[in-house]
Amino acid sequence: MTTSISTYEADRSIRGKLRRRWMRLYARRPARGGGPGHPRLSVTFDDAPITATTTGAQIVAAHGGKATYFIAASLLGTDGLMGPYAAWRDVERLRAQGHEIGCHTWGHADLGHCDGPRAEQEVMLNHHALAAHGVPAPHTFAYPYGEVSAAPKAALSSRFSLLRALHHGLIEPGADLNQAPSVGLEGHSAERDVVTWMRRAAERKAWLILNAHDVQATPSPWGCTPETLQRVLDCAQALGFELITVAEGARQAA
Ligand SMILES: [Zn+2]
Structure with missing residues (x-):
């Protein structure tokens, strides 16, 4: 049931683009507030490579904020291209530190190719695994690979x-x-792109969500260095951003 992140390729067909x-x-559920x-x-870390839960969490906390971790329980304790994933004890530590634990399906499923019941099953399996470790049902969710089709979107909303x-x-x-x-x-142009979006958000007094993965000196193509994260959050501070979890932002936007 687990999708291998390393071998995943997005559907680049016309059909995929139209979907x-x-x-x-x-x-849609339009934001109101x-x-x-x-x-x-909001700083979010998907999949939770262990460096996101250690170095990433420390840098966000040093800037006075809490991060949101979108956990796919089947990945915990395994190894991947972004380095080792977090173990359950790391998830429990994040919770104790006040970070938010969000849902990312159990098996990192591509919801662009799932029906509604399968998507719900993926979420329930993840929630059961989290509950077994004392983590309450998450309030927020991240689509693996950013992909979704009609039935899963309607079912999970x-x-x-x-x-x-x-x-x-x-x-x-x-x-x-x-x-x-x-x-x-993530990637070489990440910092420049993120700063451009932060300036736009600052002008409009809007909410911006960042997504990240590993945080290490030699990051994966999906990760960033500790220095990059540090500079981005220094810039956010200088621009007057408040650091909030996704659950808090959703509450304000509802
Ligand atoms: Zn993911």
Whole structure:
């Protein structure tokens, strides 16, 4: 049931592209609140490589914030291209430190190719695994690979206060909380792109969600260095951002 992240390839067919475009218009839940009048930033880590739970968590905490970790329970304790994934004790430590634990399906399933019942099963398996370790049912969700099709989007939208995707954008009134945009802190141009989006969010007093993976000196193609994360959060501080979890942002936007 586990999808191998290392061998995954996005559906680049016309059909796949049309599905992505259509999904952004389907089963929407527009954000309402105008926000507290200052820009907000959420730092999210998907899959939870162990370095995200140690170095990543420390850097976010040093800037006075809490991060959101989207956990796919089947990955915990295994190895991957982003380095070893966190173990359950790391998830428990994150919770004790006040970070948010979100849901990312149990088997890191591509919900662009699932029906509704399979998507719900993936979520319930993850919730049961989390519950077995004392973690309550998450309020927020991230689509693995940012992918979703109609039935899973409709099926999961009532279960979570926000479902995060990977297309770029800000969260302002009208943005879809069932397929919320985010900007990736990954790759060579990550810092420049993220800072551009942060300046835009600061001007508009909007909410911006960053998505990240490993945080290490030699990061994977999906990760960043500790220095990059540090500079991005220094910049956020200078621009007057409040660091919030995704659950808190969703509460403000509802
Ligand atoms: Zn993922």
